[in-house]
Amino acid sequence: MKTHQQIDRTARDLDPEVHESNFMGAKLKSERRYNTLHRDYDDPDQLRETAGLIKQHTLEHLDTYLEQAEASLQRNGVKVHFAMDDDAVNATVLRIMEENDAHSMVKSKSMVTEEIHMLKYLEKHGKEVIETDLGEFILQLDDDYPSHIVTPIVHKNRRGIAKTFEREKIGEDYNDDPETITRRARQYLRQKYLDADVGLTGGNFVSAESGRIALVTNEGNARFCMAANKIHIAVIGIEKLVPTDRDLGLFLNLIGRSGTGQQLTVYNQFISGPKTASQPHGPEQMHVVFVDNRRTEVLASDCREILRCIRCGACLNVCPIYRQSGGHAYRSVYPGPVGAVLSPLLAGNRFPELADLPKASSLCGACNEVCPVNIPIPDLLLRLRDKAKREGAKEAMKGTPNLGLWATLCSQPTMWKTALSMGHTMNYIPTELIPHPSAKAWQGARKLPEFQGGEFRKWFKNRN
Amino acid sequence: MSSDRDKIYSAIRAALAPLPERTEKPEWDDAMIVCKPSGKFDSLKAQFADKLISASGRFYDSVDTLTAYLKEEGSTFGYCDPALAHLLEGVESITFDTEFDEARINDYTFGLTKASAGIAESGTIVLKDSVTSARLGALAPWIHIAVIEETDIVASIGEAIQGFGDDPSIIFATGPSKTADVEGILIEGVHGPGIQVALVLSHI
Incomplete structure (x- = not known):
């Protein structure tokens, strides 16, 4: 079959084993999501729709809520920074490290730091940075990048991981038992936590009312980043705000169920400032870096609804295209339906290079149906197809029949x-x-x- | 970076200015987010225990059965909150530090600290900075025992959030630390505790 779009070619050439792993992982998570939501609620759609409206409301009053969050955080003793683009975020983080004579960092998973390639930047400036989420740690060792928002190494198998550990001398020998792999990472990273000067995290939600940052993990690595270190830096997109602490309850009930089918993710942390005086462990200094990196451009566009996204990955798991192509086929930080909208928008003047992504959809609508914030992804895909056509993006024309004869x-x-x-x-x-x-x-x-x-x-x- | 701050605020205002109308914040009822109970329970404690166990946690309501379990696991040296030391004092073959020594981080096989609350609808243990004697003591050892006063068990996540106060670090822990990163296979005990225990007592 003759196909012209990059994503089709990637799907066609995908290693069958990787395809199987992507497909089965996605299917399982979709089923778990459905079962948990319908076991626990009579009308789960009511939660999704409410959450969508809260996020849309927050975005449409973002200036007010951001000011409120900024003031709350400052009141709690947090230093608040703003960064317009990738260079500004990286420079801010580096400056904080240098001002504190910090040489090493342990970090937990953060998609926004993937956007700005923070790890490479800090390494280039002589800092040691260690990813501590097991999947992200393995990606760092392999100089690879995530193929899924929630399960970043779904494209890898245990044999490849065991070879990486053997090469990097993590553990004494080759061992591909998943439990052994996990124990070895536990042991290796524990010392890294204790030795590091700075712990860096993302933030899943920020309550404007209190400045509380909600952080969601299963492994406990973000907890460690904030127990063994004296400086905490949280790098957070400006779209992560919600109005109140009460709203956090709704979103935390949705994110675990939507992403992995858990009622709650194992650890939900609520951080609003440096540690209390009586507490022997934890950061004495806390910084929050609010990142734009083209989010205000998206806010100004007719696709602003995509900024509601809470990065649960449910739309990837349910998507018939993602299931066939895997995440790397989207050639960007955000894969799947959310990525097909967000990645071209965040690409700025590189939009034409990713303008084919909005076409990587059958518009079946499953992504909208599972979205915990009810984003009308198919509508947004159509708006971006329109934008690509109007701007004459070549990448978007590939594989599209010429409709001249039809016209x-x-x-x-x-x-x-x-x-x-x-x-x-x-x-x-x-x-x-x-x-x-x-x-x-x-x-x-x-x-x-x-x-x-x-x-x-x-x-x-x-x-x- | 005041210039980036100004740029971001003005970009937000410019983006929102043309909107003909803005979405209202929806009203919603606290009951909307409460999980349907998995059965009939005669107390919050019973519901908490059921949920904790289904999240692969362990539940005890007596010190004796807990210490018997620790011995059975061979977990006989750990960290204990000084304010809770009386619970373990005099227990045969169990020793502990009441000050967390980072140099011994790998020697502590259990950590016993106080939790500020339990959440019945999810089996969640709530750790507050002002109540946790040492963050690492509740995190690094293989077994974490959270001691909860029975009257501190609340029904819902919403109620637990209402009780946050001004504590700068609150943690909801629902079961042991886990990952499914390697081939989707569930492994418990990644960076945090591999075994999460709640010890619910009527008096501490």
């Missing part, structure tokens, strides 16, 4: 009638002889039923 036919009633009367010939033309490459590709992969039309006009004319 001519539609505007000429006589030609249209003639063409219709010739519909029967479709039954006799062998696929190889179809002149149009896209039509040929389409026909080559499908069997159409026999053409039976062409009688309507005759019937309509002769009725009564």
